[in-house]
Amino acid sequence: MTVLLNGRPLRRIHNVIDPWVSASPDAPALLDRTASLTYRQLHEAVEGAAQRLGELGVRPGDRVLVVCENCVAVGVLLLALSRLDAWAVVVNARLSPREIDTFAEHSGARRVIYTPDVSLEAGAHARRVGAKEEFWPLTGRLNIGPLNGPAVAEQTHTDPAEQVAVMIYTSGTSGSPKGVMLTHSNLLFISEVARSVRLLSPQDTVYGVLPMAHVVGLSSQLLGALACGSKLFIESRYSAEALADAILKRGATVFVGVPAMFSKLLEWSRANGVDISRHQLRSVGAAGSPLTPELKAQIEAAMQTTLQNSYGLTETSPTICQTLLLSAPRNDCSVGPPVPGVEVRMMGSDGRDVARGEVGELWVRGPNVMKGYYRASDLTAESIQDGWFNTRDLARQGEDGGVFIMGRTRELIIRSGFNVFPVEVEQAINSYPGVVQSAVIGRPAEGNEQVIAYVEPEANVYVDTDDLDRWVRQQLAPYKVPAEIHVIEKLPAAPTGKVLKGNLRELDVLRSAERRATHPGG
Missing domain, CATH: 3.40.50.980 (Rossmann fold)
Incomplete structure (x- = not known):
């Protein structure tokens, strides 16, 4: 079996550079700061x-x-x-x-x-x-x-x-x-997605700061750029100033980052009075964690361009869904339709497909699905059934085919019998002035669950939690309103910028234990 990339049959990922070695040997391929x-x-x-x-x-x-x-x-x-x-x-x-x-x-x-x-x-x-x-x-x-x-x-x-x-x-x-x-085959398929959906070409300079130790940085960013004959400018670590330098002075035309990177770019540009609309980017995308309507609107206003959205997992190489660059820009935070060649279905707890528009567990099938987990055949068999991979994410699909991610199955909070999707609460909090990002978790509470929010403010900005609570109550049903809002300097994050909610849960357990020790019976 071979995989077709731009009409050429390939068997291995190192073959992605072969056409460009022949056609444009002196064109820049990879560069970093040194x-x-x-x-x-x-x-x-x-x-x-x-x-x-x-x-x-x-x-x-x-x-x-x-x-x-x-x-x-x-x-x-x-x-x-x-x-x-x-x-x-x-x-x-x-x-x-x-x-x-x-x-x-x-x-x-x-x-x-x-x-x-x-x-x-x-x-x-x-x-x-x-x-x-x-x-x-x-x-x-x-x-x-x-x-x-x-x-x-x-x-x-x-x-x-x-x-x-x-x-x-x-x-x-x-x-x-x-x-x-x-x-x-998994990775060559994603390289073809970079060409056919993201429309990468030899004229592009891709700014690559997403870590190549993670799937988006390795697959979509590195191999996607090389497969399309693009120039990839690699950055070892993220900083808003370095990103601004790449898009304003170094001619980057394509950038994909996690939402937290865009939040920090906005914060930096405001603090330094830098106009970030004077760039050469033709494609700007978000990946890795949920994008809020407020951040999308703010970035689009500041950069004067459409912010694309996408969704995927390590196990799917990673791309499952992506908004379309030119033909169908979106004003909402849908992650777009499944990319060509990939199928999705939303299943209820009864194992049946839910109706279009309803929330269900997202399953995916296609050439992007992993071979399995190494030395874990039982876990592989549990995750992949008849070619369908269970993402463990909750999602719904609109009538136009666009998919909306509601959160992880295990992150779903059940408050007094009602389902609370953390992303909905986070979107409300993130729309409050001075908030960079937030993370919402569930805390067990005597047969129930409490909604707990942790908030990262902009540098040197004071966030009044009482005022934020009033703000959130205006936008959410009462059962979705956090029982507690905690402001911390920085949310724990992976090198990609993705918030580590597991670390927050550990922090919350420690805080709760300290509170009980300080106020027994309170």
Whole structure:
């Protein structure tokens, strides 16, 4: 089996650059703040890296952990491992030593490679295990961890729908890690979506700050740009000032970020009096977490362009739905229709499809669905049934086909018998002046659940919780109004900017325990 990308049959993700190596070898492909590669140089770097990896004992079917932050070297390593039919396991260097060790052990990694030039944390991890420094031509300085001699290589497949290209971990800070196995076919399909739906082309400069240790940064951002002959400007870490520099001075034409990035860009531009409408962006998109109508309206007013929305998961490589760039701009916060080739259905608790417009659990089927969870056949069988993957998200589909995400199944709050979708409450809170973002969680309360809100304000802005409470009561039914609103300086977030609600629940448990200790019986 082969996958068609722009009409060309491909079997492996490293093949996405082949047409551009031939057609435009001197065009820029990958660049970061310190390095730059044309498509010809990228091809040479990948070949050289693949040879060196082989010399280091990496075999087809081996897993290689790449502990990194965004840089040119990560792109080279990903394609080089593809040439060897080894699996790239890309993890963020800002994780703790325990998390890194857990992933290395669970994956049975043959080698662990570190990118110290862009990440002090990666260097620290490398020193901890005695990794050796090497300099690879066109790739740069890397630290190479010890060889895991007992590592067992997985079986390889010529079929791109069977051969795993990358493995991405979706958890591991608590409990067993989940290694999502994404095949070459999965990722090549998303590359075709970048061309056909996002309309990327060789004329585009993509600004890539979403971490490549996460699926959007690796799949849609990196491989999507390279498959379309675009230039990808890679940023190791997000800052509003760097984003403004990229879109106002460096000619970026495409940017996808999480909503929190847009909130911080607005805050920065207002504080510094910078007009962010004078950009060259032709496509601006949000992904990774819910987009509120207020933020969408504010960004569109400030940037004078339509903010596109999308939805996906690590297990779906990631894209499931996306609003259409030119043909159907939306004024609401729908994530758009399913991308071509992908099917969705909303199912009720009885296992039957709900009526159009009603909320149900979202299932998806298509060439984007993962091969499964590594070394977790029971969990895979539970999640994928007859080709349909259960996202565990609640959603509804409008008459025009646009999908609206209501929240995670496990995040649903049941208050006095009524369903409360956290995203609805968060949208109301986020519309209050001075609020950057918020997160709503449920707290058990004597056979019931309370709605609890945590709010991150703009820098140097005081948010009066009593006034915010009155604001929310004007917009929501009484049972949806938070029992408590807490203002904290920063919401806990992943490197992508996505709010970590699990961390908030832990914080809330600690706060509740402290309150009971301070006010027993109160």
